[in-house]
Amino acid sequence: MSDRARAKAHQSRPDGGGAAATAPPPSAQGGTRKPAASQLAAWAFLAPVTIYLLVFYAYPLYRSLDLSLRNYTVRSFVHGHAPFSGFKNYRIDLHDPTFTPALLHTLIFTVVSIAFQFVIGLALAVFFVQHFKLSATLRALFLVPWLLPLIVSASTWSWMLNSDSGVVNSALHSVGITSVNWLTAPKWALVSVIIANIWIGIPFNLVLMYSGLQAISPDIYEAAALDGANGWQRFWRVTFPLLRPVTAVTLLLGLVYTLKVFDIIWIMTRGGPAGASTTFATWSYQLSFGNLLPAFGPGAAVANMLIVMTLIFGFVYFRIQRKQLES
Template sequence: MAAVDTTTGRPGAPAAGGDTPARGPRRAAGTPAGRLRLALSKHWYAWTLVAPVAIVIAVIVGYPLVQGIYLSTTNANDQNSEKQIGQFLHIPATYKSVGLGNYTDILFGANTTFWARLGWTVSWTVACVGISFLIGLALAIMLNRQVRFRALYRTLLILPWAVPAFVSTFSWRFIMNHDRGFLNHALQALGLPAVDWLNDPSIAQISVIIVNIWLSFPFVMVAVLGGLQSIPAELYEAAEMDGATPWQKFWYITLPALRPVSSTVILLSTIWTFNMFPVIFLLTNGGPGDSTQLLVTYAYNKAFTGMRQFGESSAWGVIILLILVVFAVFYRRSLRKQGEVW
């Protein structure tokens, strides 16, 4: 309690032993170091449980990432990299640093193919994610109703996602075969000409999009179906009592309620599709020519085919990572402006 000056009647300095709290510890707790110490002291058990996972992730993900960034600033290739031949012959690495030379060559070099590959990769991603989301949303709405054999339909529709991607891709490669494929046999049975699904550049691009959509829509369907089942039925009942049409209920109740689920699904689908390696590599191997070559498959070819360019391939990988990070940041900011914080 503060002391009172008997001559003026005004409060004076705090009395010794008073209950005014000290400001030093509170200020210390407001600093980043203080907040970290407070979090460690309060949640030390949780930090202990998380530490092994964090260490494993740092070793498995962090070390290759740092190594890749370092290699992207060098001229490392198959000839100047470290080699171990037999048990006794060891050839040390002789590659040198080139700074940002790999990045400037990729982005602004005279023979760069980056912008063409980026355009196709973005087109592929937008088409696959957009159509997969619409198909998954439509199927989820249908399966959310009380229909006969609903469990069987759910099981059948989730199979493309359950089957390993390389098995599905090889199956589609056989189905789209020009001479022995099921699709061309079906077209010829209907009196239509056969289609060169995998060897015509324009048709090959459509083919890989179809296959990736077939692999992707079950994930969207399952996620959206879970979101639909969490919407309270009372909202639809109240809207029906107010005379709302089915379209109005879908537009003003279903879509806003699905926004948290759909935003996460779109983000994950975009990242997976942007880096979708198996479909392109196993179905067309980037061909015919480079018509279906994505950024990630092009980076793979630089590192593992012909004269293997490890430094340039690492630079391609870093650029892909930066593109996805920038997209995720802007996408998250857009969601926060709409009130969706995750």
Template sequence: MADVRAAERVAGRPGAAGTPAAPRRARRITRTRLVEAAFLAPAVVYLALFFGYPVVKNVVMGFQEYGASTFYTGEAPWVGLDNYAAVLSSAVFDRALLNTVLFTAGSIAGQFVLGLAIAVFFRRRFPLSGFLRSLILLPWLIPMIAATAVWRWILDTDHGVLNRLLGLLPLVEVRPDWLTSTTLALVAVIGVNIWLGIPFNMTILYGGLQEIPDELYEAGALDGATGWRAFRHITWPVLRPVVTVVLVLGVVYTLKVLDVILGLTNGGPANSTQTIATLSYEVSFRQFDFGQGAALGNVLVLLSLAFAVVYLRMNRRAVDE
């Protein structure tokens, strides 16, 4: 009888199986999951409406004859791959693809190298370093339209500040046509985009440099790793994950740059600064062929995904080795 009573007392304690404690725990877990779902639902709805739907709609439009009349009739006949065949075989596409590659490669190289150099420079603490860093962020804060307007004035052939300064130099009589020459326009646009992208690269890389412990440099100095050796064997390996983020995001952002080119050259002269992004804009909103414009946009998305996948795999292989 004593054993039976002891068993009954144990069974009656809170938390034992079959007591009200188990349902309360289940209700608490359910309530926690409902709260988590409630916080997550707005983000999911936002992503579905403003990211998922536009992407799916653009992909579908790339296979439709979607023109200005579609907004009135609601009819968009299915044309399959005709839009892609039309844009890929156009006389401008080859030039736009080459310009896209040159513009992206030049911009990323200039932004990353200068941003990294500035970030390494500001890693050394000195008076007014914080103030100077804030000044470097100005190109990132200026509205794009205002920035391109100022640069159009700076690069103007006859009245631009740059050509006036060049005219003050001895033995310099030439006035380059920065924005109207078919050979210099793309170089000028790349230079302006580098100026705009340096703050982003510098900020992200500077944050990564701040996470590197000083003890690593002190230990490396004992083994003779100073200066360039310290950068090669300590800074660069530790900074590699941050570099991956900067380069991937930089390429994705640069491939779709539109406002800088439209504000400076509008894709000219003679399509010398025409990229796939500006060509998609022209086909969509000037020729009002939204189907072919969507096809060009999808080509741009595929280029971005291809670069991201290839670079991430190469970086992972380098880390494993």
């Protein structure tokens, strides 16, 4: 879903979380009311969201785990009573010929996307941080790919990359390169979805790195300039080291949110042709919903492996975030 849109969410998240977790505001209530009554009121306000979290997050997660550990058929999916089968669904996945390619595609998709998004985003941030006429407006326009619904971006890219009538092939043609079957050739499908995903992810990296750059005091540059450092040296010796904390946050959030990208791939290629752009996310969906006879168990098992990968990076992110707050 809105991974790009969601990118916005994590933006505010850490700060909001930090504010809530580490710096309880000096609330006036505490002093005058009895603690028990005040706790009751506090949790009364939290009750809706707590129940909501239990019903709509915890329970779906439990269902997903349960699905992966039982032998579900369509019948037992509706009526229950599926027999417990331990890790059989996971073994099915591991021995599935799709497993290795899907894992590989997931890793390539994630690493290549993030590498390009980050480098381009950082370069743009360095460019935009030097204020010039229209810089604020142009920077705002760079947010557009991020705010568009993914179905819009994905279908636009699909048409641009169309083999016969796409503008990309036409442009290649005009410089003497023969047409590429972007979405229909197995060796290009993954490249195509990566290109679209890089485009969507650049704004997120630009915004985060830009705010990181803004936090660097201009005095430091002045000092570096006085010491005779040129622009290139200033970037590598001054800017880049100071950006390290922001970089870590950006890359880890990028990992968490790129690992689970589903919409773009599904809309552009459905993981095809012949599984050439299948990742864990699309494979899991394919197993559970893509076939006439759904394989809910193996599908949930793939999804759970994905969640473990995601949460590993998620927890690394939280650790770094906490360290930064402490220092």
